[in-house]
Amino acid sequence: VADHCRRRLHAALLDELKKVMEDTEARASGSMDPSRWESQQAWEEASTNCFSKVDSEVRALGGVEMETVGSTAVVAVVFSSHIVVANCGDSRAVLCRGRKPMPLSLDHK
Numbered sequence: 001v002a003d004h005c006r007r008r009l010h011a012a013l014l015d016e017l018k019k020v021m022e023d024t025e026a027r028a029s030g031s032m033d034p035s036r037w038e039s040q041q042a043w044e045e046a047s048t049n050c051f052s053k054v055d056s057e058v059r060a061l062g063g064v065e066m067e068t069v070g071s072t073a074v075v076a077v078v079f080s081s082h083i084v085v086a087n088c089g090d091s092r093a094v095l096c097r098g099r100k101p102m103p104l105s106l107d108h109k
Contacts (some may be wrong), residue, residue: 001058002071009073012053017046040084047075047086074105 020042051073059066070090085093087102093104 001064001068005054005059005071005073006059008054008057008073009050012057013046013050013075014055016040016049019049020046043077043084043086051086051088072107076104 008059020083056092058071066100070089072087072091074091074093075085076093077084083104087093087105088108092107095104
């Protein structure tokens with residue numbers, strides 16, 4: 001499961017982000033301007049779709065009892081002005097500044 005996620009998660013996220021962007025104003029303007037990719041709503045939708053897509057792919061592989069296996073993921077995309085974080089499972093992102101931890105996500109237990 002973890003190997004499949006390692007191989008596919010980044011590509012699936014890009015695919016889903018492109019789909020979201022094509023369904024918004026970017027499609028109407030004929031532009032896939034990367035600056036539009038900083039939309040919080042676009043990232044939320046793309047991340048949710050990505051995790052669901054990769055989960056479906058793992059389920060389709062078969063050969064294992066899905067109730068007994070799993071994986072977690074934390075994804076962080078760093079822009080010049082902010083960081084977009086998505087997570088799935090019991091992992092979380094933490095940013096440390098001046099030795100002070102700042103939680104960026106909550107784990108899903």
